[in-house]
Amino acid sequence: xxxxxxxxxxxxxxxxxxxxxxxxxxxxxxxxxxxxxxxxxxxxxxxxxxxxxxxxxxxxxxxxxxxxxxxxxxxxxxxxxxxxxxxxxxxxxxxxxxxxxxxxxxxxxxxxxxxxxxxxxxxxxxxxxxxxxxxxxxxxxxxxxxxxxxxxxxxxxxxxxxxxxxxxxxxxxxxxxxxxxxxxxxxxxxxxxxxxxxxxxxxxxxxxxxxxxxxxxxxxxxxxxxxxxxxxxxxxxxxxxxxxxxxxxxxxxxxxxxxxxxxxxxxx
Amino acid sequence: xxxxxxxxxxxxxxxxxxxxxxxxxxxxxxxxxxxxxxxxxxxxxxxxxxxxxxxxxxxxxxxxxxxxxxxxxxxxxxxxxxxxxxxxxxxxxxxxxxxxxxxxxxxxxxxxxxxxxxxxxxxxxxxxxxxxxxxxxxxxxxxxxxxxxxxxxxxxxxxxxxxxxxxxxxxxxxxxxxxxxxxxxxxxxxxxxxxxxxxxxxxxxxxxxxxxxxxxxxxxxxxxxxxxxxxxxxxxxxxxxxxxxxxxxxxxxxxxxxxxxxxxxxxx
Amino acid sequence: xxxxxxxxxxxxxxxxxxxxxxxxxxxxxxxxxxxxxxxxxxxxxxxxxxxxxxxxxxxxxxxxxxxxxxxxxxxxxxxxxxxxxxxxxxxxxxxxxxxxxxxxxxxxxxxxxxxxxxxxxxxxxxxxxxxxxxxxxxxxxxxxxxxxxxxxxxxxxxxxxxxxxxxxxxxxxxxxxxxxxxxxxxxxxxxxxxxxxxxxxxxxxxxxxxxxxxxxxxxxxxxxxxxxxxxxxxxxxxxxxxxxxxxxxxxxxxxxxxxxxxxxxxxx
Numbered sequence: 001x002x003x004x005x006x007x008x009x010x011x012x013x014x015x016x017x018x019x020x021x022x023x024x025x026x027x028x029x030x031x032x033x034x035x036x037x038x039x040x041x042x043x044x045x046x047x048x049x050x051x052x053x054x055x056x057x058x059x060x061x062x063x064x065x066x067x068x069x070x071x072x073x074x075x076x077x078x079x080x081x082x083x084x085x086x087x088x089x090x091x092x093x094x095x096x097x098x099x100x101x102x103x104x105x106x107x108x109x110x111x112x113x114x115x116x117x118x119x120x121x122x123x124x125x126x127x128x129x130x131x132x133x134x135x136x137x138x139x140x141x142x143x144x145x146x147x148x149x150x151x152x153x154x155x156x157x158x159x160x161x162x163x164x165x166x167x168x169x170x171x172x173x174x175x176x177x178x179x180x181x182x183x184x185x186x187x188x189x190x191x192x193x194x195x196x197x198x199x200x201x202x203x204x205x206x207x208x209x210x211x212x213x214x215x216x217x218x219x220x221x222x223x224x225x226x227x228x229x230x231x232x233x234x235x236x237x238x239x240x241x242x243x244x245x246x247x248x249x250x251x252x253x254x255x256x257x258x259x260x261x262x263x264x265x266x267x268x
Numbered sequence: 269x270x271x272x273x274x275x276x277x278x279x280x281x282x283x284x285x286x287x288x289x290x291x292x293x294x295x296x297x298x299x300x301x302x303x304x305x306x307x308x309x310x311x312x313x314x315x316x317x318x319x320x321x322x323x324x325x326x327x328x329x330x331x332x333x334x335x336x337x338x339x340x341x342x343x344x345x346x347x348x349x350x351x352x353x354x355x356x357x358x359x360x361x362x363x364x365x366x367x368x369x370x371x372x373x374x375x376x377x378x379x380x381x382x383x384x385x386x387x388x389x390x391x392x393x394x395x396x397x398x399x400x401x402x403x404x405x406x407x408x409x410x411x412x413x414x415x416x417x418x419x420x421x422x423x424x425x426x427x428x429x430x431x432x433x434x435x436x437x438x439x440x441x442x443x444x445x446x447x448x449x450x451x452x453x454x455x456x457x458x459x460x461x462x463x464x465x466x467x468x469x470x471x472x473x474x475x476x477x478x479x480x481x482x483x484x485x486x487x488x489x490x491x492x493x494x495x496x497x498x499x500x501x502x503x504x505x506x507x508x509x510x511x512x513x514x515x516x517x518x519x520x521x522x523x524x525x526x527x528x529x530x531x532x533x534x535x536x
Numbered sequence: 537x538x539x540x541x542x543x544x545x546x547x548x549x550x551x552x553x554x555x556x557x558x559x560x561x562x563x564x565x566x567x568x569x570x571x572x573x574x575x576x577x578x579x580x581x582x583x584x585x586x587x588x589x590x591x592x593x594x595x596x597x598x599x600x601x602x603x604x605x606x607x608x609x610x611x612x613x614x615x616x617x618x619x620x621x622x623x624x625x626x627x628x629x630x631x632x633x634x635x636x637x638x639x640x641x642x643x644x645x646x647x648x649x650x651x652x653x654x655x656x657x658x659x660x661x662x663x664x665x666x667x668x669x670x671x672x673x674x675x676x677x678x679x680x681x682x683x684x685x686x687x688x689x690x691x692x693x694x695x696x697x698x699x700x701x702x703x704x705x706x707x708x709x710x711x712x713x714x715x716x717x718x719x720x721x722x723x724x725x726x727x728x729x730x731x732x733x734x735x736x737x738x739x740x741x742x743x744x745x746x747x748x749x750x751x752x753x754x755x756x757x758x759x760x761x762x763x764x765x766x767x768x769x770x771x772x773x774x775x776x777x778x779x780x781x782x783x784x785x786x787x788x789x790x791x792x793x794x795x796x797x798x799x800x801x802x803x804x
Contacts, residue, residue, distance in 0.1 A: 023595030059291030075758025127773030222343025327559030490611025
């Protein structure tokens with residue numbers, strides 16, 4: 001059984017980009033197990049890719065190599081990175097997309113990918129996913145020491161994360177992620193719940209100023225405890241306070257978007 | 269070569285849900301071969317998931333473990349099931365989504381998944397795909413006897429199937445499935461064709477009352493025997509009488525939906 | 537490690553078609569590695585499938601079997617082909633979809649698939665992907681000599697390719713492919729660039745008559761050398777002169793489609 005390599009891109013499912021990367025990987029390491037995280041990141045949305053990686057990387061076997069290609073700066077002077085963390089490897093552009101996950105696992109070493117030995121013989125200016133990141137990941141899966149890829153990097157680019165302020169009874173936060181079902185994740189975490197003084201069954205007043213939305217929702221354990229079509233709040237599987245509609249789509253019903261500010265107060 | 273595990277969900281291709289399940293599976297059984305059935309089931313559409321599973325499960329190698337997560341009741345008191353059939357295993361929520369396929373193959377044993385030994389150490393209230401169904405499937409792929417998962421279930425939930433009535437020259441049925449090309453499958457089966465007295469080349473009068481549609485179509489062997497853009501009827505690869513347009517999209521052209529009633533009469 | 541089989545279809549990601557093919561393959565060769573090229577080819581778009589195959593087939597390991605099912609003539613008298621080229625195998629309908637890639641690699645042998653020994657026991661009229669192409673590919677992956685499949689074919693169907701004329705300073709061409717990001721590939725190739733007398737930094741006048749578009753764009757090395765939102769031209773990873781917008785979508789902004797005529801002149 002070969003090593004697992006995951007792929008996370010904004011390349012879509014409709015093009016030749018992703019399979020070309022897989023072909024390159026299998027040509028170098030026929031025993032690699034390639035798993036798609038997703039290729040439906042909205043084009044150039046680095047934050048969404050970073051969050052998606054963070055939410056999934058940790059469930060893979062130790063030694064998995066996570067490749068991310070959301071790379072609007074491809075072909076410019078932006079660096080290409082290979083990162084070794086406590087349990088994983090991360091490969092992708094130096095635009096912050098890798099760092100939320102890499103720092104969560106604990107970074108051990110960051111290298112700038114410059115050694116052309118581990119790239120395809122011809123490197124295009126527009127498709128480093130195929131010509132740089134895929135072969136590098138494949139060689140790492142064969143045991144390549146990332147120190148051979150290039151010089152150490154001490155200042156990788158980090159993404160700003162929208163701030164969340166929590167006090168007793170009140171949270172000022174933002175929608176940080178909207179999932180496939182239209183559930184809207186706020187920046188409030190499960191360990192903020194005791195600070196907020198929030199208990200199951202409490203009502204929350206939710207305000208989303210950009211959309212002039214003022215809602216009252218119950219804080220429940222799961223979707224099915226609300227009535228069909230009822231908005232609710234819950235702590236979701238990633239530990240975030242999430243706004244949802246039971247069997248509905250919160251984000252599309254209320255027109256909310258990632259980045260929207262949210263103010264939440266607990267009503268006792 | 270490891271055992272095959274298939275995944276069928278309404279989680280979409282744009283989120284971290286499916287890859288997190290795959291990571292969990294590969295962490296337990298690195299030799300599992302994971303195949304996606306589809307993750308594009310419309311949210312919470314249990315019947316469409318059940319039909320999709322029924323149409324594909326039987327082509328997989330004996331011993332394949334089919335995991336389905338279309339689960340609006342996650343985190344409530346709905347049971348989680350592991351089913352052993354003549355040739356396969358089925359894992360998913362007890363809402364009927366597994367039963368059309370499982371009963372088709374022949375059920376040998378149904379268990380309620382309750383033994384936390386075979387779940388992730390922390391089980392969220394909203395993502396049993398990752399925390400319950402994925403690890404259970406992985407353990408079954410390693411040889412786990414499903415009787416260890418929990419008590420026997422004798423009353424699994426079944427889905428109602430829309431009725432179809434066939435007599436000589438006349439069928440009253442419904443659209444039970446619309447496929448990627450917009451082909452509309454009726455509930456009339458290939459073994460109903462002699463009862464109807466239907467022969468290739470015959471004309472059919474098709475009525476879809478909800479849309480006030482009255483059509484005449486020919487009953488042909490395949491799409492390409494109709495003119496480009498011509499509506500036709502055929503017996504499709506799953507054995508259903510299907511309404512189609514050669515090189516076109518029947519469902520979007522006529523606005524028909526799954527569940528719509530259809531009356532078909534044979535014109536000789 | 538088994539042989540690689542790739543799948544390229546217009547079956548979508550929402551149906552049971554693709555997984556049924558995978559089940560059939562794994563039932564014949566449990567060690568096959570199955571890779572999706574894409575299943576999001578617009579229904580019946582043979583040229584787009586042919587281009588997508590051409591752009592990706594060559595990155596796969598020697599011996600890979602590429603299966604393409606974009607097959608509006610399924611069940612009629614159109615032939616089914618198995619092609620052996622210098623490095624690969626190609627399996628699919630005889631409608632031209634395989635030939636751009638197969639001729640690029642160098643055809644050694646073309647056979648009409650007629651021997652029912654290598655098909656599923658029951659062959660439907662509408663789903664040869666599952667009943668013919670998948671099993672044939674699986675048997676080839678086990679070492680089947682394609683001469684056993686049926687008679688030699690000397691006149692496989694070829695697709696017309698839109699013509700491109702290049703002289704010093706002027707190119708008359710067409711949009712041959714639009715990718716996931718809305719980048720529009722013209723028929724001008726990298727080896728046409730010296731004939732055109734085109735250098736990085738030059739301005740191009742681009743005319744797209746169907747849409748009354750007259751644009752001036754710079755010819756640059758990669759997207760990030762243009763300003764955000766600026767249209768540009770570049771030689772892309774497949775060697776085509778491409779029209780793009782940095783961090784934008786050229787095709788949707790200007791409403792251009794595959795097949796549109798384009799006239800490009802170099803401004804010095």
